[in-house]
Amino acid sequence: MADSLEILLKDYEWAKDDNILELQKLKQNGTKVVGMFCTFSPRELIYASNAVAVEICGSENSSINDAFELPTNICPLIKSSYGFAKNKKCPYFNASDLVVGETTCDGKKKMYEQLKEFKDVHILPLSFNKSNASIEFFKNSLKEFKHYLEEKFQTKIDENLLLEKIKLCNEERKLMCDIMDFGKAKPSIISGSSMHKILFGNSYILDLNERISILKQLKETLKEKLQKNKDKKDDNKKRILITGCPTGGVYQKIIDQIETLGGEVVAFENCLGYKKQNNLVETNGDLYENLAKRYLKIPCSIMSPNEDRIENLNKMTKEFKVDGIIDIVLIGCHTYSVESNLIKRNSLVPYAVINTDYSNNDSGQIATRIEAFLEMI
């Protein structure tokens, strides 16, 4: 039982590297590839155009030096992404026939303008609240994107195919939430660093059906483990919830460090976690309107107001028996940075912000901060 979990975790850990060859093969067979940067990217539409959707959100420090045209003090994620476009060292970016860029934050909006030099970019205008006008606006953006995909890939996106992909993506979301729900177990049955590998690696399994099948296996394995651990004594480790910016580029400094210092990460509210997987797309009625409604529910700090985030955090604090919340705010991220005040005020448990970038210069300071936070809660 432990063995099969180990094997699955290894698969997720290596998914990004292992699937490069697979991606090349698909391309050779004529399959189109669309690169996505964000939770707001409408993957269902991409799949319905018979293309493969790949995540190309930059999570490595190595490409940042190539992004020297961009200002120093903007988000490392933006610099990393742009750097990979320039240096052509990301096989997923290279394989993309097109990338989609949502008008989320200011930094990204402006970076996408310059990305056009290296790749076809479709800008997807995104509204920033849940009003009827906003839903209408985003629905039209999605329709525009649909036409663009049909034109570019010489295909037709029919309603039935779209509905099929929506159902598949919904199924994936449900499974991901089920798997993350195992984090509620006390004592824990899976470490935060292992959960992170799953959340990060999942999107690199290119075939949606295969992804779902592996997730089902993982769910069963975790269920068995939970049963086995039923009578295990609680180790009283401090339970941490991670919120804020994407953690692909900083997880070793923070998540692994929390574990080294005796705490454990039991929940991810950020881009890798529930923020991405919560809420299904309604399958009855106008599919484009339903997609718009679902995606506009994402509780990202670029949304205003973003009260759902506070609600989600408080709900998760209770359900996961969280002792402390760590908000990871990447340097240069205005929205998450300003929002941190609201989060702090409304938090039910001790809360700390870690401001950082993708380099390792501050790992010592971060370790001290984490240690002091764990001592405090």
Place this chain on the structure above:
Amino acid sequence: MHFIGIDIGSTSAKVAVYDKNQEKFIDFFQIPTGFSGAKVCEEILQKLQNYENKFIVATGYGRISAKFANKTISEILAHSLGVMHFFDKNLTIIDIGGQDIKAIKIENGKVVDFSMNDKCSAGTGKFIDVMALRLGIDTKELCELALNSDEVAKLSSTCTVFAESEIVSLIAKNTPKERICAGILDSIALKAKSIALKHRSENYFLSGGLSKQKAFIKILSNKLESEILTHENALFCGAMGASLIGVKNG
């Protein structure tokens, strides 16, 4: 039984020795950290060899070097325990270290929040060292001169490097040395104020290298519009807190 706390900072290592039988601190000493954390640890062990039955707790930036320590804790916890030994009140500790500056808020005997400025040397001991060197004096003399100054030559740069350049031009303009010294302390006090106000409290306690300097305490007190608490052993509160954790737990 002796509970010993070692606070290995970037500039100096501070040691506090607590005697369980006498139920009090019996010794304090400080040595420069220098280049090697390992070397300073050797020196410390040498000085502690006459104490029998030792339980050693290490804290501070260099605590990893203290391989002989029975336990390590963060400097946040260490400072809070040390200061609470002096004053059992709700307060915010302002610790001005060699290379960092911290504010730690204590409420009902517990740390409730803290901030650290560890990305920049403005407002730290490094700032005052660089300026004192440029003026050709030591820190103590700098503070004494500042105490006697009627006016403050305010510095516009908070950055250590740019402030040093500014000092050079002030000297060239024949600005009285005392006023420059006052300006230097004023600059540090401003940084201390801004980090302290993130954790407003009824009381403020100053620890670290400037805790004995009346001139600095006066300037800081004016800026925070509050009395500044301190203690003659404030420099050792990190080390004291570390040893007290040992006392508490065993």
